[in-house]
Amino acid sequence: MRLYQINDKLDISTIKTIFSENGRIALSEEAERRIIKCRQYLDKKIKSSDAPFYGINTGFGALHNVKIAPKDYSKLQTNLIRSHACGAGEEVPKEIVRLMLLLKIQSLSYGHSGVDIATVERLVDFFNHHIIPVVYQQGSLGASGDLAPLAHLCLPLIGEGEVYYKNKKLTTAQLNKEMGWKPLTLKPKEGLALLNGTQFMSAYGVSLLMQAEGLSKMADTIAALSIDAYDCHPAPFDELVHFVRPHHGQRNCALFIQNILKGSQLISQPKMDVQDPYSFRCIPQVHGAIRDVIEHVSSVFGIEINSVTDNPLVFPVEDKIISGGNFHGHPLAMSLDYLSIALADLGNISERRTYCLISGKRGLPAFLAKDAGLNSGLMILQYTAASIVSQNKQYATPSSIDSIVSSNGQEDYVSMGANAATKCYKILDNLKTILAIELINATQAMHFRRPSKTSPALEKLLKEFGKQIPFNSSDRVLSEDIKKSREFIDTKLN
Numbered sequence: 001m002r003l004y005q006i007n008d009k010l011d012i013s014t015i016k017t018i019f020s021e022n023g024r025i026a027l028s029e030e031a032e033r034r035i036i037k038c039r040q041y042l043d044k045k046i047k048s049s050d051a052p053f054y055g056i057n058t059g060f061g062a063l064h065n066v067k068i069a070p071k072d073y074s075k076l077q078t079n080l081i082r083s084h085a086c087g088a089g090e091e092v093p094k095e096i097v098r099l100m101l102l103l104k105i106q107s108l109s110y111g112h113s114g115v116d117i118a119t120v121e122r123l124v125d126f127f128n129h130h131i132i133p134v135v136y137q138q139g140s141l142g143a144s145g146d147l148a149p150l151a152h153l154c155l156p157l158i159g160e161g162e163v164y165y166k167n168k169k170l171t172t173a174q175l176n177k178e179m180g181w182k183p184l185t186l187k188p189k190e191g192l193a194l195l196n197g198t199q200f201m202s203a204y205g206v207s208l209l210m211q212a213e214g215l216s217k218m219a220d221t222i223a224a225l226s227i228d229a230y231d232c233h234p235a236p237f238d239e240l241v242h243f244v245r246p247h248h249g250q251r252n253c254a255l256f257i258q259n260i261l262k263g264s265q266l267i268s269q270p271k272m273d274v275q276d277p278y279s280f281r282c283i284p285q286v287h288g289a290i291r292d293v294i295e296h297v298s299s300v301f302g303i304e305i306n307s308v309t310d311n312p313l314v315f316p317v318e319d320k321i322i323s324g325g326n327f328h329g330h331p332l333a334m335s336l337d338y339l340s341i342a343l344a345d346l347g348n349i350s351e352r353r354t355y356c357l358i359s360g361k362r363g364l365p366a367f368l369a370k371d372a373g374l375n376s377g378l379m380i381l382q383y384t385a386a387s388i389v390s391q392n393k394q395y396a397t398p399s400s401i402d403s404i405v406s407s408n409g410q411e412d413y414v415s416m417g418a419n420a421a422t423k424c425y426k427i428l429d430n431l432k433t434i435l436a437i438e439l440i441n442a443t444q445a446m447h448f449r450r451p452s453k454t455s456p457a458l459e460k461l462l463k464e465f466g467k468q469i470p471f472n473s474s475d476r477v478l479s480e481d482i483k484k485s486r487e488f489i490d491t492k493l494n
Contacts, residue, residue, distance in 0.1 A: 006031050006109050006124075010305055012298060015102065016210045019095070020494075024128045025102065027109060027120065034111025035120055039187070041316035042114040046073075046188055054312050054323045055080075055192040056114075064410065077191030078158055084151035084195055085161065087136030092149065092200075094132045094164060099203035100153055101127045103305055104194070112308045112315065113193035119184055122157055131156070131175065132164040135200075141406060142329035142399075142417030145310065146200030149418070154194040159183030189314075196310035201332045204421035205301045208339060208428055212294050214493040215431065216287070219346050220256050221492075222439045223283050225461065226353045227257070228266040228454040229445035231362050232276045234258075242284060249295070250288030257283060264455040273362070279352035286349050293342035300335040333400035333417030340424040344392040347427075347434040351385040357441045358382055368444045368472070375475045378441055384482070385437045388430045395423045395430075436485035440469060440478075447471050464488075 004018050007028040018025070027035070045053075052058050052065075057073065059066035060080060068076050092100075105123050108115050126133070133156050139148025155161030156172040159182075163175050176182065235241075237258045242251045261267045275281060312323040358378055360366035369377025399420035405412045443465050446454065453459055468484045 006105055008306075010102075010106050011302060012206055012209055012305075015099070015206055015305075018102070019098075019210075025105070025124060027105075027124065031109040031111075032117060035109065035115065035117050038111040038114055038314050038316055039116050042189060042314055042321075043187075045321065053189075053321050056189045056312075056321075060192070073188040074186055077186035077188065080191040080195060081151050081154055081158060081186075082160070084147045085155050087139040087148040087152050089136050089138035092135040092137055093207075096203045096207055097132045097135050097153065098127065098130070099206055100135070100149070100199045101133075103199040103202050103206070104150070104153070104197060106305060107197055107199065107308055107310070108193065110308050112313045113310050114189040114314045115193045116187050116190060119157065119186070119190055119194075122181075122184060125179075126156070126163075129179075130165070134162040134164070134169070137422050140200055140418035141404070141411070141414035142198075142201055142333055142420070143327065143414035144407075144411050145196035145327040146198060146329075146418055147195050149200040150195045150197060153199075154191075157184045157194070158186065189312075192312075193310045196327045198304060198309045198327065198329050198332055198417070201329050201336070201417045201421045202301065202304050204425055205297070205332060205336060205339075206305065208336075208421075208424055209294065209298050209301060211428060211493060212339065212343065213298075215343075215428070215435070215489075216291055216294060216346065217256070218489055218492055219350065219435055220253055220283075220287055221260060221458075221461065222350070222435055222442060223280075223287065223353065224257050224260045225442040225446070225454065225458050226357060226438060227280055227283075228261065228264055228458065229442045229449065230276070230280060230353070230356055230364075231266060231269075231271065231273075231449075232280045233271055233273075234261065234267050236276070236281045237261075237284060247285075247288055247292065249291030250284045253288040253291060254284035260457050261455050262457075264458070265452045266449060266454055269452070277352070277356055279349050279356065283349075286345065290342040290346050293338055297335045297339045300331055304332060329415035329417030330400065333415035333420045334398075336417060336420035336424045337396075337398040337400050340396045340398075340420065340427050343424065343427045343431050344389075344396040347385075347389050347392050347431045350431075350434050350438045351382070351389045354382050354385050354438045354441045357438075357445050364445055364448055368441060368448070370473050377472065377475070378444060378478070381437050381440060381478055381482075385434050388434055392427045392430050392434075395427050399423065432486050432489055433482060436482055436489055439465065439489070440481055440485050443469070444472055 002023045004025050005028040133153050135149050135152040140146040237254045242254045309326045358367045366372045367377035367379040369375040399416040402416045403413050
């Protein structure tokens, strides 16, 4: 099992590798040095100064002017975690919680948060032992950090809350007994450092991005199969078209479509129709724009996961403790909204191709049914896709344009980035189903094109897919086909 050191830089591809290899992590010597140096500086500063330091010797939020006695500094941090653990709704998926742990460790490793090394090491132990705190999806405004989700993430540090360990849900007391651990006593500022931060939004975003690039390429592949199934023209994918409008994603998508259709008998045969519908002809322009969105959002999250996002920030070398706003999730909220729109759009155009394939045109039977009338064929698959596409449009309504005042007006403008994150997660999951439905329709249509063949690459795909879902020769329950098609897509993403 490979060991990955937490140091200066973490990227999404490395995270994907850590999770796919079930890797372990450890703090580098430099990260340990930074964390210890910052903690020592903060301890000395608190003892030598009577100045108010937010959340260290003061209350929180609208209570920032309330002075706290030194004897209560530790209790203040424990109370903070308890009071903020007020999440609601469904539990956050376990893989997202584990990402939250990794990203919180990374943020704390830069030595600007004032945490004790023992606290970070306990979080590392959680990650390496696959101890997953129970976290809830609702409760974060995406500003002041993801307070409620991060409170639930960190409750086990103080011996409270629940966790999953070895596929069982345990109280933290039961976990500590099994592991031989004791609850941590938090030092001044530690609770605040743990709760302030964007790791809930960031974890969702990283999870989405780890899937989105592969799903985008899979959408291109399925679209290429639909192009041949619908007997479309190759001209819209000619490099000259995209040379004179050289958007990066557009050019790459067109090149991908050209390459994957090489050797196709269908694409090279004479066409009856002069032009194809936009959902086919404009695949490079639409799918390409979505590729560009994914690339942009990846760059935003690449910065975020290597940032310090709690408050106040501690700068030992400069001898400064600064209250700022790095916990504000607006860069993430807007990016997640952008990604939501892109993924919803990818599903939208996919459903239009499905609609064309079942429309009874270009030599294909209505609803791709053998003995149409007696059989309804794939008629209602398009209904299902249309329903899900409509739901995705509703989910894609931007969260970042909303804000509700909290904490008696002290926190008067928030990002709602957590809502953007959870909605985008649902959109991506829905997209898999929409693409699964297009794949079923495209493969069914290809049966009516025989003996002509598509390209060798797509013929291989058809053969593999046919082992899971055979030709629909008479009406059958299609929900199982959707499930199998989704599973097939998932195998191509891994």
